[in-house]
Amino acid sequence: MNRTVLYWLLQILGWGSIALVQIALGSLSPTGIGPVQILGLLVLAAFNLLATHFLRFIIKRYNWFQLKFPRLILQSVLAMLALSFVNIIAQILINLVFGTLNPEEDFEVLVILAGLFIAFLFYALWFLLYFLFHFLDNYNTSLKYEARINQIRLNHLKSQLNPHFIFNALNSVRALVDEDPDKAKNAITRISNILRFSLMMDKKQTIDFEDELNTVRDYLMLESIRFEERLQVVYKIEDEAYSYKLPPMMLQTIVENAIKHGISNLVKGGLIEIKCREGLEDDLYIQVKNSGHLHTPPSLKPKAGGGHGLSNTVERLKLIYGDRASFRIFNSENEFVITEIKIPKQRVTFET
Template sequence: MANFNPRMNRVRLYWMLQLLGWGGFAFVNIFFASLSQGISAVQLWAFVVLAAFYLISTHAMRHVVKSYGWFKMGIFRLLVQTILALLALSVVNVLAQILINLAFGTLNPNEDFRSLVIAVNLFVSFLYYAFWFLLYFLFHFLDNYNNSLKYEAKINEIRLNHLKSQLNPHFIFNALNSVRALVDEDPEKAKSAITRISNMLRFSLMMDKKQVIDFADELSTVKDYLALESIRFEERLEVIYQVEEEAFGYKIPPMMLQTIVENGIKHGISNLVKGGLIEIKCREGLQEELYIQVKNSGYLNPNSFKSQKEGAGHGIENTRQRLKLLYGDQASFRIFNSGNQFVITEIKIPKQRVTLE
């Protein structure tokens, strides 16, 4: 397979447009001249040479623009220099037309040197060059804008993959920690726990390269995780699910709900002697968005939350960043205390996600 060279493709496109544009200019002039008064071979070649001069002069101007970094200038300076360049090119073009007519013997001194004719030629030349500048600048800015979008999307994809890769060892550690205490106390429960861990690891590996997954798949993993934690906490953990049917029509980032629930277990319930409650509510909003609420027993200490946010990036801050990368301002996240006994985490996700390509 031939190597793809974006720069070579842009150069080829530039020359193709140059040749088509100024070739079309020559064709149109020859066509209308032949309709009005007929055209000789000498006049035909005069039009071709004039088109060639337009091509050469615009290419030379392109070289000046690129060499002196016009695109890095401020808008006012760029506008002034562009107008001056257009005027200079127009004057040179009018002189070139006189020389071309002189060389081909088509010069009419009584007509071509009239002030009105010269002024019209200057104005027409100015319009042609202005149109070329407009197209060239527009192409340049659109090309740069497209490249910037692709670059930003690629950077976001790299950051997103990095965030997801952070979750796997964090999740594995917590899952193994849950089963460790059961190995000696209850081997049968330990076997059941290991089976659930195996299911969760399989899911984690399968979902590793996906940006979003079906809500049903994520919820199934969360249920495995909470079943595993119920073995460890026994009667100290109460789990309630309130999931509307419409929620299963959505896709969410993999391990997102799992991370929130895990955070509630680790920082909330595990610190309480009597254990506590995990309640998961999911519903569809009026504007086709999914609302996820995880309520857990415990209390959110602002100082500990701040230290977590400035730390390795796991848990809450990881979830914030992933939502921002995938959905921008279309998603929302908040976590707050509900009295002194519960912490509530709320997430809103749009049905149509922003795609990173």
């Protein structure tokens, strides 16, 4: 079931059930309960629903889930107290509108304190269930992410350490040992950087954009040794891009795909252009443009048994960012293929 639908269903069922219990208890009293009082209780339930929905907006807007536990408890208690006071005011206004207000009883200190206590208990129960649901859902999503990221890590290491890659990299270095020893040392350092980064990529869900870009530079420098004049690399990186975080090896995977399916198939080689810019809504747009032509759209669905490539990239984006990220690949002017990714500024939003 869609999370939004589930949220509203639980909200309606929860506050509706409380209203029904209050109506049932009222009907058992000696004086009974009239239609006007029933309507008043239903309006109060609607108020509680809207009040807690507004509170949910505040929680998500200011990212309470990232607060330390003592701070979270303090803010939650203060929020529940504030809502309880507003609830008492709402009850008085509802009784006033429906003509059921009894000033002698409704304004007694003990009655107000009892109303505050009951409202506080209701909101405390709402807080407990909401945060419990969030953390359980977050834990479940994290487990799926960890399983997926481990699969991607193994597949990537398999790809990076396959004999073809090692053969090309070492042959490129061997050709430089006598001709340009300094350049050969630099190439070995870049190979080491890539392999070390591959081994460390499962430590975090996201990494700094600069760290990912440095790995891509190392990789393209190695490929430049292999392709020589056949490979042109252009970087168009806005300064704002460095304030973002990316899933590790995501940009690397896209660039590898551009080399493997684009440049490698062209006799004269071609261009790899990496362009990163910030959008109007604090989103990072990453474009990898490579010479070539996309004859058939690649499969973006995960394959049975895994698979290293674009399908894993799409799956990781979905697990980490949900619907806030996007991925597309398309032809441009019949000469280039563009892979574009949109990533939100905030890292993870496991919404409920």
